Amino acid sequence: MSIRDRRIQYETAGLDVGDLDRDPFAQFNLWYSQAEEAGITEPHAMTLSTVDVNGAPDSRVVLARAADERGFVFYTNYDSAKSAQLEENPVASAVFAWLDLHRQVRVRGNIMKVSAVESDDYFASRPRASQIGAWASPQSRVLANRDELEALVAEMTARFEGHDVPRPENWGGWRLIPVSIEFWQGRPSRLHDRFRYERDRDSWTMSRLAP
Ligand SMILES: Cc1cc2nc3c(=O)[nH]c(=O)nc-3n(C[C@H](O)[C@H](O)[C@H](O)COP(=O)(O)O)c2cc1C
Numbered sequence: 001m002s003i004r005d006r007r008i009q010y011e012t013a014g015l016d017v018g019d020l021d022r023d024p025f026a027q028f029n030l031w032y033s034q035a036e037e038a039g040i041t042e043p044h045a046m047t048l049s050t051v052d053v054n055g056a057p058d059s060r061v062v063l064a065r066a067a068d069e070r071g072f073v074f075y076t077n078y079d080s081a082k083s084a085q086l087e088e089n090p091v092a093s094a095v096f097a098w099l100d101l102h103r104q105v106r107v108r109g110n111i112m113k114v115s116a117v118e119s120d121d122y123f124a125s126r127p128r129a130s131q132i133g134a135w136a137s138p139q140s141r142v143l144a145n146r147d148e149l150e151a152l153v154a155e156m157t158a159r160f161e162g163h164d165v166p167r168p169e170n171w172g173g174w175r176l177i178p179v180s181i182e183f184w185q186g187r188p189s190r191l192h193d194r195f196r197y198e199r200d201r202d203s204w205t206m207s208r209l210a211p
Pocket residue numbers: 042045058060061062063064074075076077080081082083139140
Protein backbone atom coordinates (compact mmCIF):
# COMPACT_ATOMS: atom_id res chain seq x y z
CA MET A 1 0.00 0.00 0.00
CA SER A 2 1.30 3.44 -0.81
CA ILE A 3 2.29 5.69 2.10
CA ARG A 4 -0.29 8.16 0.86
CA ASP A 5 -3.18 5.72 1.29
CA ARG A 6 -2.08 3.99 4.47
CA ARG A 7 -4.42 4.76 7.37
CA ILE A 8 -5.92 2.95 10.34
CA GLN A 9 -8.75 3.95 12.62
CA TYR A 10 -7.77 4.49 16.24
CA GLU A 11 -10.59 2.70 18.03
CA THR A 12 -9.05 2.85 21.50
CA ALA A 13 -10.99 4.15 24.48
CA GLY A 14 -11.01 7.90 24.93
CA LEU A 15 -9.36 9.99 27.54
CA ASP A 16 -11.05 12.52 29.77
CA VAL A 17 -9.59 14.83 32.34
CA GLY A 18 -10.93 12.63 35.15
CA ASP A 19 -8.98 9.63 33.77
CA LEU A 20 -5.66 11.40 34.24
CA ASP A 21 -3.58 11.60 37.38
CA ARG A 22 -2.99 15.20 38.51
CA ASP A 23 0.70 14.31 38.67
CA PRO A 24 2.12 13.95 35.14
CA PHE A 25 4.91 11.64 36.31
CA ALA A 26 2.39 9.25 37.87
CA GLN A 27 0.44 9.44 34.60
CA PHE A 28 3.62 8.79 32.61
CA ASN A 29 4.51 5.79 34.75
CA LEU A 30 1.02 4.35 34.32
CA TRP A 31 1.22 4.65 30.53
CA TYR A 32 4.79 3.37 30.55
CA SER A 33 3.78 0.23 32.45
CA GLN A 34 0.87 -0.28 30.04
CA ALA A 35 3.30 0.04 27.12
CA GLU A 36 5.54 -2.55 28.78
CA GLU A 37 2.60 -4.91 29.39
CA ALA A 38 1.52 -4.49 25.75
CA GLY A 39 4.94 -5.83 24.71
CA ILE A 40 6.02 -2.65 22.93
CA THR A 41 9.66 -2.86 21.78
CA GLU A 42 11.90 -0.55 23.85
CA PRO A 43 9.04 1.35 25.55
CA HIS A 44 11.69 3.57 27.17
CA ALA A 45 12.95 4.77 23.76
CA MET A 46 12.36 8.46 23.17
CA THR A 47 13.15 10.71 20.25
CA LEU A 48 15.21 13.54 21.67
CA SER A 49 15.38 16.85 19.86
CA THR A 50 18.04 19.46 20.47
CA VAL A 51 18.95 22.76 18.83
CA ASP A 52 22.35 23.46 17.33
CA VAL A 53 24.39 26.64 17.42
CA ASN A 54 22.61 27.92 14.28
CA GLY A 55 19.14 27.29 15.72
CA ALA A 56 18.62 24.20 13.56
CA PRO A 57 16.86 21.27 15.25
CA ASP A 58 18.36 17.76 15.40
CA SER A 59 16.67 14.55 16.58
CA ARG A 60 17.70 11.05 17.48
CA VAL A 61 16.46 8.15 19.63
CA VAL A 62 17.89 7.63 23.13
CA LEU A 63 16.78 5.39 25.99
CA ALA A 64 15.28 6.93 29.11
CA ARG A 65 16.87 5.39 32.20
CA ALA A 66 14.84 7.26 34.83
CA ALA A 67 11.48 9.01 34.77
CA ASP A 68 10.41 10.58 38.03
CA GLU A 69 9.43 13.98 39.43
CA ARG A 70 12.98 15.21 38.81
CA GLY A 71 12.69 14.54 35.07
CA PHE A 72 13.70 12.14 32.31
CA VAL A 73 17.31 10.91 32.33
CA PHE A 74 19.31 9.47 29.44
CA TYR A 75 23.00 8.64 29.13
CA THR A 76 25.37 9.49 26.36
CA ASN A 77 28.81 10.72 25.36
CA TYR A 78 29.42 14.28 26.61
CA ASP A 79 31.54 14.99 23.51
CA SER A 80 28.78 13.90 21.10
CA ALA A 81 26.91 16.21 18.75
CA LYS A 82 23.83 16.16 20.98
CA SER A 83 25.86 17.06 24.07
CA ALA A 84 27.53 19.97 22.25
CA GLN A 85 24.06 21.18 21.24
CA LEU A 86 22.80 20.83 24.81
CA GLU A 87 25.79 22.77 26.15
CA GLU A 88 25.03 25.52 23.65
CA ASN A 89 21.23 25.49 24.08
CA PRO A 90 20.26 23.76 27.35
CA VAL A 91 16.72 22.93 26.23
CA ALA A 92 15.28 19.81 24.63
CA SER A 93 12.12 17.99 23.73
CA ALA A 94 11.41 14.29 23.71
CA VAL A 95 8.64 12.12 22.38
CA PHE A 96 7.72 8.58 23.36
CA ALA A 97 5.70 6.99 20.52
CA TRP A 98 3.76 3.92 21.66
CA LEU A 99 2.07 3.40 18.33
CA ASP A 100 0.50 0.00 19.07
CA LEU A 101 -1.44 1.71 21.86
CA HIS A 102 -2.16 4.78 19.69
CA ARG A 103 -0.36 6.93 22.21
CA GLN A 104 2.40 9.48 22.35
CA VAL A 105 3.87 11.49 25.20
CA ARG A 106 5.66 14.75 24.42
CA VAL A 107 8.00 16.42 26.86
CA ARG A 108 9.59 19.89 26.58
CA GLY A 109 11.95 21.38 29.08
CA ASN A 110 15.34 22.39 30.31
CA ILE A 111 18.38 20.17 30.39
CA MET A 112 21.00 19.62 33.09
CA LYS A 113 23.76 17.08 33.53
CA VAL A 114 23.03 14.55 36.27
CA SER A 115 25.50 14.35 39.16
CA ALA A 116 28.76 12.45 38.69
CA VAL A 117 27.60 10.06 41.42
CA GLU A 118 24.41 9.29 39.52
CA SER A 119 26.34 8.70 36.28
CA ASP A 120 28.89 6.49 38.10
CA ASP A 121 26.09 4.48 39.61
CA TYR A 122 24.37 3.90 36.28
CA PHE A 123 27.64 3.22 34.43
CA ALA A 124 28.52 0.52 36.97
CA SER A 125 25.22 -1.25 36.20
CA ARG A 126 25.94 -1.52 32.45
CA PRO A 127 27.25 -4.68 30.80
CA ARG A 128 31.06 -4.69 30.53
CA ALA A 129 30.99 -4.62 26.71
CA SER A 130 28.91 -1.43 26.82
CA GLN A 131 31.32 0.07 29.34
CA ILE A 132 34.22 -0.67 26.98
CA GLY A 133 32.19 0.77 24.11
CA ALA A 134 31.76 4.03 26.01
CA TRP A 135 35.56 4.35 26.22
CA ALA A 136 36.15 3.23 22.66
CA SER A 137 33.61 5.16 20.60
CA PRO A 138 34.28 8.84 19.83
CA GLN A 139 30.53 9.30 19.34
CA SER A 140 29.44 11.53 16.43
CA ARG A 141 32.99 11.76 14.97
CA VAL A 142 33.78 10.67 11.41
CA LEU A 143 35.46 7.25 11.16
CA ALA A 144 37.53 6.09 8.21
CA ASN A 145 35.99 2.62 8.39
CA ARG A 146 34.65 -0.05 10.80
CA ASP A 147 38.19 -1.32 11.44
CA GLU A 148 39.05 1.96 13.11
CA LEU A 149 36.27 1.44 15.65
CA GLU A 150 37.19 -2.18 16.22
CA ALA A 151 40.82 -1.25 16.81
CA LEU A 152 39.68 1.26 19.47
CA VAL A 153 37.54 -1.42 21.12
CA ALA A 154 40.49 -3.85 21.11
CA GLU A 155 42.74 -1.18 22.63
CA MET A 156 40.26 -0.44 25.44
CA THR A 157 39.57 -4.13 26.05
CA ALA A 158 43.32 -4.66 26.58
CA ARG A 159 43.63 -1.53 28.72
CA PHE A 160 41.00 -2.68 31.23
CA GLU A 161 41.85 -6.40 31.21
CA GLY A 162 41.47 -7.76 34.74
CA HIS A 163 40.04 -4.49 36.13
CA ASP A 164 36.65 -2.91 36.63
CA VAL A 165 35.92 -0.37 33.91
CA PRO A 166 35.56 3.12 35.42
CA ARG A 167 33.18 5.66 33.91
CA PRO A 168 34.92 7.83 31.31
CA GLU A 169 34.73 11.50 32.25
CA ASN A 170 33.17 12.28 28.89
CA TRP A 171 30.22 9.93 29.41
CA GLY A 172 27.22 10.51 31.65
CA GLY A 173 23.61 11.48 32.03
CA TRP A 174 21.45 14.42 31.09
CA ARG A 175 18.15 15.16 32.82
CA LEU A 176 15.30 16.71 30.85
CA ILE A 177 13.35 18.73 33.41
CA PRO A 178 9.88 19.19 31.95
CA VAL A 179 8.05 22.48 31.70
CA SER A 180 5.29 20.70 29.79
CA ILE A 181 4.20 17.11 29.20
CA GLU A 182 1.48 16.18 26.74
CA PHE A 183 -0.45 12.89 26.63
CA TRP A 184 -2.04 12.01 23.30
CA GLN A 185 -4.52 9.22 22.74
CA GLY A 186 -5.60 8.40 19.18
CA ARG A 187 -9.37 8.43 18.53
CA PRO A 188 -11.50 7.69 15.46
CA SER A 189 -11.62 10.15 12.56
CA ARG A 190 -8.52 11.98 13.79
CA LEU A 191 -10.50 13.48 16.68
CA HIS A 192 -7.81 12.53 19.14
CA ASP A 193 -7.64 13.35 22.84
CA ARG A 194 -4.75 15.57 23.95
CA PHE A 195 -3.99 16.78 27.46
CA ARG A 196 -1.09 19.05 28.26
CA TYR A 197 0.33 19.56 31.74
CA GLU A 198 2.24 22.79 32.26
CA ARG A 199 4.45 23.50 35.21
CA ASP A 200 3.22 26.34 37.39
CA ARG A 201 5.87 26.71 40.14
CA ASP A 202 5.33 23.60 42.30
CA SER A 203 2.14 22.36 40.68
CA TRP A 204 0.81 21.53 37.22
CA THR A 205 -2.09 22.98 35.24
CA MET A 206 -3.89 20.80 32.72
CA SER A 207 -5.55 21.75 29.43
CA ARG A 208 -7.33 19.79 26.74
CA LEU A 209 -5.93 20.64 23.31
CA ALA A 210 -7.61 20.37 19.93
CA PRO A 211 -6.29 17.45 17.94
C1 LIG B 1 16.63 2.34 20.06
C2 LIG B 1 17.81 3.27 20.16
C3 LIG B 1 18.33 3.59 21.40
C4 LIG B 1 19.42 4.45 21.52
N1 LIG B 1 19.84 4.80 22.76
C5 LIG B 1 20.85 5.68 22.89
C6 LIG B 1 21.22 6.17 24.18
O1 LIG B 1 20.60 5.86 25.22
N2 LIG B 1 22.28 7.01 24.25
C7 LIG B 1 22.97 7.42 23.13
O2 LIG B 1 23.92 8.18 23.26
N3 LIG B 1 22.61 7.01 21.91
C8 LIG B 1 21.56 6.16 21.75
N4 LIG B 1 21.17 5.75 20.50
C9 LIG B 1 21.93 6.25 19.33
C10 LIG B 1 21.45 7.67 18.99
O3 LIG B 1 20.21 7.63 18.29
C11 LIG B 1 22.48 8.46 18.15
O4 LIG B 1 22.83 7.73 17.00
C12 LIG B 1 23.76 8.75 18.96
O5 LIG B 1 23.49 9.08 20.30
C13 LIG B 1 24.56 9.89 18.30
O6 LIG B 1 23.74 11.04 18.26
P1 LIG B 1 24.37 12.50 18.09
O7 LIG B 1 25.44 12.38 17.03
O8 LIG B 1 23.23 13.37 17.67
O9 LIG B 1 24.95 12.92 19.41
C14 LIG B 1 20.05 4.94 20.35
C15 LIG B 1 19.52 4.63 19.09
C16 LIG B 1 18.42 3.82 19.01
C17 LIG B 1 17.83 3.54 17.64
